[in-house]
Each structure stands twice: as structure tokens, then as C-alpha cells.
Amino acid sequence: MSEDNQLTDAEDLQERLAEVQTLLARHKLVEDLVHRQEGPRHDLVEDIVHKQHLHELQNKLEPMHPADIAYILEALPPDERLIVWDLVKAEHDGEILLEVSDAVRESLIESMARNELVAAAESLDADELADLAPDLPQSVIDDVFRSLPADEREHLRAAMSYPEESVGSIMDFDMVTVREDVTLEVVLRYLRRFEELPDHTDQLFVIDRDERLKGVLPLNILLVNEVDVEVGSLMQTDFVEFEPDDEAEDAAKAFERYDLVSAPVVDGDGKLLGRVTVNDVVDYIREEAEHEQLAHAGLREEEDIFASVWDSVKNRWAWLAVNLVTAFFASRVIGAFEDSIEKLVALAALMPIVAGIGGNSGNQTITMIVRAIAMGQVQPDAMRRLLRKELGVATINGLLWGSLLGLAAWWLYGSYQLGIVMTAAMTLNLLLAASAGVGIPLMRQKFGADPAIGGSVMITALTDSGGFFIFLGLATLFLM
Amino acid sequence: MSEDNQLTDAEDLQERLAEVQTLLARHKLVEDLVHRQEGPRHDLVEDIVHKQHLHELQNKLEPMHPADIAYILEALPPDERLIVWDLVKAEHDGEILLEVSDAVRESLIESMARNELVAAAESLDADELADLAPDLPQSVIDDVFRSLPADEREHLRAAMSYPEESVGSIMDFDMVTVREDVTLEVVLRYLRRFEELPDHTDQLFVIDRDERLKGVLPLNILLVNEVDVEVGSLMQTDFVEFEPDDEAEDAAKAFERYDLVSAPVVDGDGKLLGRVTVNDVVDYIREEAEHEQLAHAGLREEEDIFASVWDSVKNRWAWLAVNLVTAFFASRVIGAFEDSIEKLVALAALMPIVAGIGGNSGNQTITMIVRAIAMGQVQPDAMRRLLRKELGVATINGLLWGSLLGLAAWWLYGSYQLGIVMTAAMTLNLLLAASAGVGIPLMRQKFGADPAIGGSVMITALTDSGGFFIFLGLATLFLM
Known part of the structure; x- marks a missing residue:
């Protein structure tokens, strides 16, 4: 979540959508006038009014959270959708593409130039990129792939290799690891070196020299204990862990049963590969429910309500x-x-x-x-x-x-x-x-x-x- | 989540269910024999074998997480379900009742004596108790109510007063609050005085003298900053907050959109009342999806598959x-x-x-x-x-x-x-x-x-x- 974006509740969001629609309607009105009238002076006046509306629209969009912009894009018919999409700051393109539904994503990607797509893709983490990849042209993926550092490239390759519906497909690589023979004081000092911790860090993963997962240290426990205690004596060794080939559905059920926020993913030798977080689980549950609902009515996939x-x-x-x-x-x-x-x-x-x-x-x-x-x-x-x-x-x-x-x-x-x-x-x-x-x-x-x-x-x-x-x-x- | 209970993945859970079923089958076999045979010596022998099986069963159940016991109860036919229910340690009764489906909960509650119900209910937090209350006899609720300390009683009264499908109905009261004019060092020292932090504490709530919510301090931020900084300069003032009468569905959507773990609930004057956590949101989403699925097929409510x-x-x-x-x-x-x-x-x-x-x-x-x-x-x-x-x-x-x-x-x-x-x-x-x-x-x-x-x-x-x-x-x- 970008900290600099405003968060809104459901009512506010409806209001914002209405504002955007009003501005778009005005913009359209002006455009219609331009098309109807002739003469250079008229054009000039209209052009200024025109630009003013778009500028106002951009100001409205500027502080909004990518998820909210995604929401607004979904609610707009195709022509207005593309106007708004053009006004959105390029740095958020990637995040927004992740948030919109498959059908809308297709229409947005179609409207983008290749270099825009590469830029959008490069702004994402490996696991996010892997989610987006099936909708991107192969040439864009190749470009992005070449531009990544070696470890990120490895992550992307891994993330793209796991089948849909597997734990691997909802796993990310943002985890904080510590060793068991250090004290909490060392851990706290180590954490202070971070710019910020990855989202949904509710526990640190305790690994050995070979990156094998030995236990987990919940922040809850880290925070209530004295700083001279060693990680090894506080870490929990009974925790839920997954392998990348496990079913995502089973992971979702475990998150539900045990009220988890994050869980480690390890390979067959117990080596820590990544983690699953509750936000991906929530998305997964919602998508599965929707998928089932659609399948029940015989709809192959989610339909853009403004589809042709x-x-x-x-x-x-x-x-x-x-x-x-x-x-x-x-x-x-x-x-x-x-x-x-x-x-x-x-x-x-x-x-x-x-x-x-x-x-x-x-x-x-x-x-x-x-x-x-x-x-x-x-x-x-x-x-x-x-x-x-x-x-x-x-x-x-x-x-x-x-x-x-x-x-x-x-x-x-x-x-x-x-x-x-x-x-x-x-x-x-x-x-x-x-x-x-x-x-x-x-x-x-x-x-x-x-x-x-x-x-x-x-x-x-x-x-x-x-x-x-x-x-x-x-x-x-x-x-x- | 009780830290002392084993967590299991989906396959293990199936195995455990199978073990429980095997023991139950053996137990039943012995019981059938007892009924068929006569004579005190036979009875005695059978009785010992009989008790052995139940004892073994109890040992299997002992270390299990309440959610897993709930799962096993759901999967057993009524007679076997009650045998297992009798063997479960009373201290987990309340938690298990919360986890099972409505239909199964009814059958379990019917089998319990009044004092057992009161004990089970007293082991729960106010918000959990409010969820269970509709299924409990009024006399049990009255008893529990009288036994609660004043603030808990107030919480319970509040929790029971919110309509279903409202934010109030999924809110809890376990939050950690701090003041904005203290340093992180003071906060860290304050946290160390806790036995443990409430589950899903990903942020502390910053309140003023009148308990009005001024901002939130994510643990992520607390942990990466130097200890001499004041809370007020780090806290976030742009955050999602709800009122108890908001729709739970809107809250669920906000959790999804902004990937939240917890969010504060305030009254009309901005006074902090409680919080919503992602685990309740996950349960809510799952329940809504199920409810819709059932309604679609014309089933009034979830059916115990072993219902009469x-x-x-x-x-x-x-x-x-x-x-x-x-x-x-x-x-x-x-x-x-x-x-x-x-x-x-x-x-x-x-x-x-x-x-x-x-x-x-x-x-x-x-x-x-x-x-x-x-x-x-x-x-x-x-x-x-x-x-x-x-x-x-x-x-x-x-x-x-x-x-x-x-x-x-x-x-x-x-x-x-x-x-x-x-x-x-x-x-x-x-x-x-x-x-x-x-x-x-x-x-x-x-x-x-x-x-x-x-x-x-x-x-x-x-x-x-x-x-x-x-x-x-x-x-x-x-x-x-």
C-alpha cells in the first residue's frame, strides 16, 4: 500500500466516482461543441476549457489509492475509461493493472504503448509481475526480464512456473529473516536499518546457515519480551508451513482455521522460499467465490459490463x-x-x-x-x-x-x-x-x-x- | 489462537480425522460386543478395552487446535460426534462452539448441561460471546452477564446490540492504545508489560485524553524508527476507520482494496470503540459466499450433512x-x-x-x-x-x-x-x-x-x- 495515497470508505468512493463522471460529462460536452463549431477562435476557447476539465480531473485522481482508481476505471464505459487511464500517473499503472478485473485489464493493456507497458511492469515485485504476465505481450516480458537483477529474475522465473491454484502462485518473496543465536536487541537494531518492513510482516522467519526454516518469531512475542533474550528461546517451532505445490485452497482454509496473517513457504528440504500473506488469501477466496458464481450461471469468465x-x-x-x-x-x-x-x-x-x-x-x-x-x-x-x-x-x-x-x-x-x-x-x-x-x-x-x-x-x-x-x-x- | 495447540495442514487433518474414526469404530465394536454378551467377567474385560479406546481418543484430541476439533466434529455423524464432544477438554468448549457451523452448534449445545454452557461462555471474549448468544438459552446468558466485570458487561451489551451484517457485529475490543506525546521508547517499554499482544495487532491506536482516535501507529513504523522519536510525529493520520453501523460488506471491501490487517471503529464523535481484524473479515467473506451459494439452490441455511x-x-x-x-x-x-x-x-x-x-x-x-x-x-x-x-x-x-x-x-x-x-x-x-x-x-x-x-x-x-x-x-x- 502506498502510504501517500488517500484511503476512502465505500460512500466516499461512490462520491468520487460521481465527481469523475461529472467532469467527464462536461469534458464530453465541450468536445461535442468543438466538433460542431468551426473557426480558429472558437477552437482556441474550447481547447482551453477542455484542458481545464482534464486538469481538474487529473487533480482529483492524483491523490487516490491505486485500488480506488481501479474501481473507478471498472465503473466507466470504455471511451471514458481510456480518458481517465491516460490521466493516471504512470508510476501507478502497474499497481492499477493488478487491481482491475481481467476483462478491463485487457482493454487497458491494448491502449498502452510497449514502453509504457515495460515501465509499468518494472514497477512491480516479481510475484505481482507473475500475476500480470499472462496478459502482457511476450516481447514486454522479455524486456522486463532482461532488466531485472539476477535474484529478482530468479524470483520471477519461480513465480511464473507455479501452476494456478497452487500456493506458489500466491506466494511473495518479501520476508524478514533472522538467526536463532542472536538476542532481541540485535533483531530490533537490525529492523531499524529497514526503510520500512514488508506489508503484513507479523512474524520474522528464523533460518539457519543453509536458509532452512527453524522457527518463526511473531512480532507480538518480540515486542513483549526483554531485549537480552535470544531468538532461539522464544521462537515458535509449531507453525503452519506450505510447499509451493500445495493447493492454494488448502492454504486458504488454514489461514481461516488458524487466523493467520502470514505463513512461510518452504521447499522439500525445508529451505525457506517465500511466504503467503492474508491479503493474497482474501483475494483468492473472493475470486474463487466469484468464479463459482459465474460458472453456476454459465458465464465463462468475469464480463466487463461495458463489453461489446x-x-x-x-x-x-x-x-x-x-x-x-x-x-x-x-x-x-x-x-x-x-x-x-x-x-x-x-x-x-x-x-x-x-x-x-x-x-x-x-x-x-x-x-x-x-x-x-x-x-x-x-x-x-x-x-x-x-x-x-x-x-x-x-x-x-x-x-x-x-x-x-x-x-x-x-x-x-x-x-x-x-x-x-x-x-x-x-x-x-x-x-x-x-x-x-x-x-x-x-x-x-x-x-x-x-x-x-x-x-x-x-x-x-x-x-x-x-x-x-x-x-x-x-x-x-x-x-x- | 492458543499457542499450545498443534497446527496441521490439510493432509494431516484428513489423517487425524481417519485416526479418530478408526478409534471410534473400534470403540463401537467393543460396545456392540458388550451389548451382545452377558456375564460379569466379560463385562469387566470389555469395559477395560472400552476405556482404553476412549483414553487413546482423548490423547489424540488433547493437543489439537479448537478449529481442527471443530472440523472433526462436523465430519462425524451425530452419535460419534457426541462421544468426541464429551472427551474434549472443557476449557476449549467455547472456542469450538464458535468454530462449528450453526447446525452442528445446535446439536452440541443441546447435549450440554447448563453449568457446562455457562463455563464455556465465560471463557470467551465479549465479541465472541455475542456471536454465540443467539444459540444459547436466555438463562445461560443471564448467568454469564452477572458474572462479568462492568467493562466486559458493557462490551457484551454493545456487541449484542449491533445488527447482523454491520461492522459492529464483527468488531472486537482487543486493542492497544497509546498517546501521541510519548516517545517510541516509552511505547516499547509499555508493550513489554503485556503478557502477549492481542492477535492481529499490526498497529497501535493513538488516542487523546477523551479516547478520541488521533491516528494509528503501525508496528512496521514503530520497529524501523529510532526510539527517541515521538509517536505524534510518526503516526499516520490518513487511515480507514469505520462506525459500528457501517455495512460489514463495505468494511470487507475496504480490507480487500487496501490489504488491511486491522482497522479502528469509532463512534460519531470520533471516540475509539473497537477494531475490526482481517480474520473476522475472512470469516465474513466466506460465510457470505456460502450463504449466497445455498440461497441460490434454495437451501435456507447450512445443513448438517448428518441432519435428520x-x-x-x-x-x-x-x-x-x-x-x-x-x-x-x-x-x-x-x-x-x-x-x-x-x-x-x-x-x-x-x-x-x-x-x-x-x-x-x-x-x-x-x-x-x-x-x-x-x-x-x-x-x-x-x-x-x-x-x-x-x-x-x-x-x-x-x-x-x-x-x-x-x-x-x-x-x-x-x-x-x-x-x-x-x-x-x-x-x-x-x-x-x-x-x-x-x-x-x-x-x-x-x-x-x-x-x-x-x-x-x-x-x-x-x-x-x-x-x-x-x-x-x-x-x-x-x-x-
Whole structure:
């Protein structure tokens, strides 16, 4: 965090956004006038007013925190976004690029010249640079790489080599290390030599001659003890440490469970490589939650709300295509029973209810099971117990809501047989939904796939086609 | 965090859970034997073996961190859960109750005697106690309240008075305060008088005589400066502060934006009341994400995966009832066109496709808009722009996928008129979905409702009934 930038709370931020928008609107008004009018004198006047607005805008942006500027950039439509981006001081470009969403980042990077990109990239730490790298042109990365000192270059190479979702991908290299055979007095003197400590330094890492991690010394402990004590006698040896290949999700859970601010990352030999800090964990948790939310609605990635129609179509078509295929399949199931529907058209009106409720109920089950799996609560032998419970819930719901609908069908169409078929079909489809709701995620987990992905589509496809088949099949068997 | 408890990474935790389960299984085996066999000698032998297992189990649990015990409790079925709960050292009861999910907490509290509950509650800080209070019997709270010293009582009263989702509800009272006219040396000496500093102390709060907050002194700055400097010359006066009535969500966003570890909470007069720390923010973010995920699938609250069938039915019925009503309504829309379906049964097979794709597309739109609103990106004047974009996307998708399906319908049923109706209905229903996807959340926001809640149900209801109506209506007009 840059200490010289103002911090604002949520309301202030909204106000600032409004101010920026007002200035942009005025600026646009002037520009429109310039385009409409002719003559050199007019141009000159307008030009001055014009520049005044931009200057005022720049003054507003100047003291703002990069994260707040990122926020404002996200909220602006593309043309206004680029005006603001041009006015932002170049020294903050890198930090701002890190803060904005992927979609907006792309549009900003596209607008920048190569030397601007190199300058922005060079202002970042190795771990930050690694996050930005996938969006930068290769030539820019090569340039930056060449300009780095050897150790930074090594850090960058390491940071870029770890897969996404690994601890390595959220690790940084800003840590303070001490030796165990020195006194706190020496440590305090050593710290005073720093210009400032790295952000989120809540503990110092105690290492030996071979850079192997021996323990950690929390600042809390450093500060409450007398200065003549040795580090070795105060350091904690029971602490959470990660390896770069550990799952970021596991690290996030450990941060949550143990309320950590930072944690060391070591290699297989116990050599200290870097650390993970809570701010990266918070970002990770938020991103994962968003990712899941988007995936659930079939959006491939976060969408710039001002994206072009075409970009939006590209972001959304895959999901619609999948659903089209499953819907088409369900339609063919119905098609197979057209004779029955022709004889008893009430079936056409009632069948979507059976399919729909099955889908809802199946989604409830699968959501619960996926959550339980994610929290590590589902042991292999719990499967039978879970299935039994879900089948119980399905039976109760099926008989309860199925009977209600059966009565409604009887009342509407005057056929108690139709009512019984309705009740039976509802119950059977809910049982199908429950089995699939437990089975699909557990199967996916067994075969090493992420149990959270695509489950909802699969279960809806199953309960739609299955629901139509069960209801129309029973009707054909018993009512024709 | 208790310093004397072992911390474990994710794999170890799984192993420990497995060990606990093995011991529980052995314990159960012995118990089954005891029940099956008779005679005092057998009983005695079994009893010893029995006790041995429980003793071994207790040894396993003894060194574990409360959060890890909470994890194990969550993963065990009710009967085994209570065996483990009985073995846990009473001094950790309070902390563990805080860590488990609401559903599991209820089952644990039910199993505890009143004096155990009072003891557990008394071991907690005021802010923690306030979190637990809603689940405790009133008599327990009264007892605890009477036993507290006056200032703690005041804290508890305050903590319990703030609404959920407010900063007050996630605030704690563990802060270290200093005066601005003392030197760092004095501060360091003052800190050494502490047994230990409160967790997440990354900054000291600088207050005046009237407890008004003047600035903050980050430990980072304290540690790198010479000891003869005065606090006043080093403290930062530009910092994020909250009031207890601020939204917790806004605080979470500020923590994310500015990478905070702690932030002060002040009253209207600037008097320091408490602080928010990043661990509470992490819990809040995780809980909100989970809550949203559950709400999306129509689960009222987190479900104990081992909950009884009946508890699960209660947790899920409301959503199914709502969907039943909307499905029934859609069914009546179809019912109004039964004559048309009787004449052209292909309509019955094709109509679910129109309805289904509309629902998917509408959910994509609404998810995006709700996210944009949550991030504060949607200004009132952006509405027209967003609507225009979404209508554009809908038109393209409608013509694209609609034509494909129109061709399929033509091919299947040999009627190009049917194909055209199919294409037109798809396009119109996608336009309806787009309008509703933009309109519903913006309307809800305008009228002060949470735009995230229930949007998915509303839009699916609309695209189902609307889709049936548009498709069957067009068919009746042009094909009959």
C-alpha cells in the first residue's frame, strides 16, 4: 500500500466516482461543441476549457489509492475509461493493472504503448509481475526480464512456473529473516536499518546457515519480551508451513482455521522460499467465490459490463450450446410419446411440473453434497448414509408435493388415474434427482474431477429427460 | 489462537480425522460386543478395552487446535460426534462452539448441561460471546452477564446490540492504545508489560485524553524508527476507520482494496470503540459466499450433512413450494393452448426448449447485473446502455440458436412454418429474458431490496410461462 495515497470508505468512493463522471460529462460536452463549431477562435476557447476539465480531473485522481482508481476505471464505459487511464500517473499503472478485473485489464493493456507497458511492469515485485504476465505481450516480458537483477529474475522465473491454484502462485518473496543465536536487541537494531518492513510482516522467519526454516518469531512475542533474550528461546517451532505445490485452497482454509496473517513457504528440504500473506488469501477466496458464481450461471469468465455485444456472446455461447443439446434431447424424449399426448393433451400441460421440481430438488441435494465434499466432510463410508437420507427426503417431498399436484390434476382434468400417475411420477423423479445429486459429485470426485463443475447442468438434464420419460411412460402404461 | 495447540495442514487433518474414526469404530465394536454378551467377567474385560479406546481418543484430541476439533466434529455423524464432544477438554468448549457451523452448534449445545454452557461462555471474549448468544438459552446468558466485570458487561451489551451484517457485529475490543506525546521508547517499554499482544495487532491506536482516535501507529513504523522519536510525529493520520453501523460488506471491501490487517471503529464523535481484524473479515467473506451459494439452490441455511430427514425437509420445503407455484402457473399457460397442442402435437415436444434456453440466458444476464450492482458499478444512467447491450446479445443468440432449432423443427416435422415460429419464439423469449435480467435486479435495488435474492426464481418463472405463452401463442396465430 502506498502510504501517500488517500484511503476512502465505500460512500466516499461512490462520491468520487460521481465527481469523475461529472467532469467527464462536461469534458464530453465541450468536445461535442468543438466538433460542431468551426473557426480558429472558437477552437482556441474550447481547447482551453477542455484542458481545464482534464486538469481538474487529473487533480482529483492524483491523490487516490491505486485500488480506488481501479474501481473507478471498472465503473466507466470504455471511451471514458481510456480518458481517465491516460490521466493516471504512470508510476501507478502497474499497481492499477493488478487491481482491475481481467476483462478491463485487457482493454487497458491494448491502449498502452510497449514502453509504457515495460515501465509499468518494472514497477512491480516479481510475484505481482507473475500475476500480470499472462496478459502482457511476450516481447514486454522479455524486456522486463532482461532488466531485472539476477535474484529478482530468479524470483520471477519461480513465480511464473507455479501452476494456478497452487500456493506458489500466491506466494511473495518479501520476508524478514533472522538467526536463532542472536538476542532481541540485535533483531530490533537490525529492523531499524529497514526503510520500512514488508506489508503484513507479523512474524520474522528464523533460518539457519543453509536458509532452512527453524522457527518463526511473531512480532507480538518480540515486542513483549526483554531485549537480552535470544531468538532461539522464544521462537515458535509449531507453525503452519506450505510447499509451493500445495493447493492454494488448502492454504486458504488454514489461514481461516488458524487466523493467520502470514505463513512461510518452504521447499522439500525445508529451505525457506517465500511466504503467503492474508491479503493474497482474501483475494483468492473472493475470486474463487466469484468464479463459482459465474460458472453456476454459465458465464465463462468475469464480463466487463461495458463489453461489446460480441464479447458477451462469446463469453456465454458455450453454456447455451450445452443447454440446447440437453433441451433438444429432452424434447426428443417427449417426441417419443407424441401418440400418448395426442390422446391425452393434459399430459403436455403437466409434464413440465414433474421435470421442473425434480431439477430444483436435485440442485438442492447436489449443492449440499458439493459443499460437504469441499469441506472434506464426506468420507467414503458416509456415502451410503447420505444416499439413504436424501432418498428419505425425496420420498417425503415426492409424496407430499406429488399428492398435492395429483389432487390438482384430478380436479382440473377429472381423472383420478391421472392424479395417481402424477404423484407416482413426481416421487420417482425426486428419487432420481436425489440419487444423481449424491452420485454425480461423488463420482466426479472419485475420478479426480472437480465435483463442483457442471453438476448443476448434468442434474437438470437428467431430471428433465428423466421426468418427461417417467411421467409420459407411466401415463402410456396405465392411462392409454 | 492458543499457542499450545498443534497446527496441521490439510493432509494431516484428513489423517487425524481417519485416526479418530478408526478409534471410534473400534470403540463401537467393543460396545456392540458388550451389548451382545452377558456375564460379569466379560463385562469387566470389555469395559477395560472400552476405556482404553476412549483414553487413546482423548490423547489424540488433547493437543489439537479448537478449529481442527471443530472440523472433526462436523465430519462425524451425530452419535460419534457426541462421544468426541464429551472427551474434549472443557476449557476449549467455547472456542469450538464458535468454530462449528450453526447446525452442528445446535446439536452440541443441546447435549450440554447448563453449568457446562455457562463455563464455556465465560471463557470467551465479549465479541465472541455475542456471536454465540443467539444459540444459547436466555438463562445461560443471564448467568454469564452477572458474572462479568462492568467493562466486559458493557462490551457484551454493545456487541449484542449491533445488527447482523454491520461492522459492529464483527468488531472486537482487543486493542492497544497509546498517546501521541510519548516517545517510541516509552511505547516499547509499555508493550513489554503485556503478557502477549492481542492477535492481529499490526498497529497501535493513538488516542487523546477523551479516547478520541488521533491516528494509528503501525508496528512496521514503530520497529524501523529510532526510539527517541515521538509517536505524534510518526503516526499516520490518513487511515480507514469505520462506525459500528457501517455495512460489514463495505468494511470487507475496504480490507480487500487496501490489504488491511486491522482497522479502528469509532463512534460519531470520533471516540475509539473497537477494531475490526482481517480474520473476522475472512470469516465474513466466506460465510457470505456460502450463504449466497445455498440461497441460490434454495437451501435456507447450512445443513448438517448428518441432519435428520425431517430437518432437511424443513430446510428445503419453502423453495420447492415457491417453484411448485410457478411451475403450476406455467402449466396453466400451456393448459390454455390445449386445443392447439391437440391439433399439432409437435408443439408439446418443442415448447420446453424455448422455455429452457430463455431461463438459462436470463440467468446469465441477471448474474452479471447483480455482480455489477454489488461492486457499485451500476450508475442509474448506465441502465439504458446495459439494456441495449443485453438486448443485442439476446437478438444475436435468438437468431443464431433459434434458426438452428427452427431448421431442426423443419427437418423433424416437415413444416417450415413451424420452423419460423420456433425461431421467432426463441428470439422473443431471449429478449424477454434480457429485459427481465436487467430490470429485476435494478428494480429491486431501487425499492431497497437485496438485488441478489430470489432473482433467479423470478426470471425462471417469467421465461417459463413467457416462453410457453410466446411459442404456443405464435403457433396458434400462424399455424392453426
